[in-house]
Amino acid sequence: MTIEGVRRKSGDGYDIFYVDSLSEQFKEIIRADLSTICYGPRLSGSGTKLHTYEKTIKELHKRYSTKSEETQTGMIGELIAHVTIRHNLPELKSISILINPNEMSIKKGFDLNFLKSSELWYGEVKASRSIKTLDTDNKSLLTKAKASLVTNFGTEELRDSLWLGAINESAIMFNDDELQPISRLLDESHDEIAERAAKATNVILISVPFHETSKAEISEKEVIEYLTKLKEEGAFNDVALVCVQKSLFKAVEDFMAEEATAYA
Secondary structure, rough: OOOEEEEEEEEOEEEEEEEOOOHHHHHHHHHHHHHHHHHHHHHHHOOOHOOOOHHHHHHHHHHHHHOHHHHHHEEEEEEHHHHHHHHOOOOEEEEEOOOOOOOEEEEEOOEEEEEEEEEEEEEEEEEOOOOHHHHHHHHHHHHHHHHHHHHHHHOHHHHHHHHHHHHHHHHHHOHHHHHHHHHHHHHHHHHHHHHHHHHEEEEEEEOOOOOEOOOOOOOOOHHHHHHHHHHHHHHOEEEEEEEEOOOHHHHHHHHHHHHHHHHH
């Protein structure tokens, strides 16, 4: 699905999205999907008042407003990643939620995990507003995402905690019939990674540099070269890149504040 205000370049193993504006269509998609993104399809479809859009945008903004600038950047980056991937890469079924439903803290653990053709893909999102040289900083975000996943997969205590979190998230998101195959895949993946670390995994590295597209755009050539280098390194079983360049960080921030206030 093409979203108004979003352009796309893609090839084997990579997708680049240029979000030129927070269009009315983009806003309507956020309104329609926010509860599912934050809580998963099971709770968002339960009909409870706590999981309506109105309650969800207020809760998300309440958490957002108390966080540091760095954490706020990450939260909006992850939200943009959720929306963009959900509506442009339907082959990727998200098995992760945006917020912790039980605490006021931000969600701990993997950022975005996906099911693709009965395979697990582990996603990590890195976002930044401090853009000096766009392509250099975009590659830096991808490198940080890679390093985070390598650490997660290679550290036993951290790995066990993350997998418990992933299984708990899935239990929140799906009913029993949908949950069983996902839980089985997570169990099998955990055992393989305990033996082979990152080399046993399929990963999606996601960068969200907040930089106006009118000033500079992520180079497709640079992304292809970076992906080629990653594949040659062989750190993972398979790797894909998703880069989302978003103009006007404040537009998203203001939209959240306006929507939360409207339902106060």
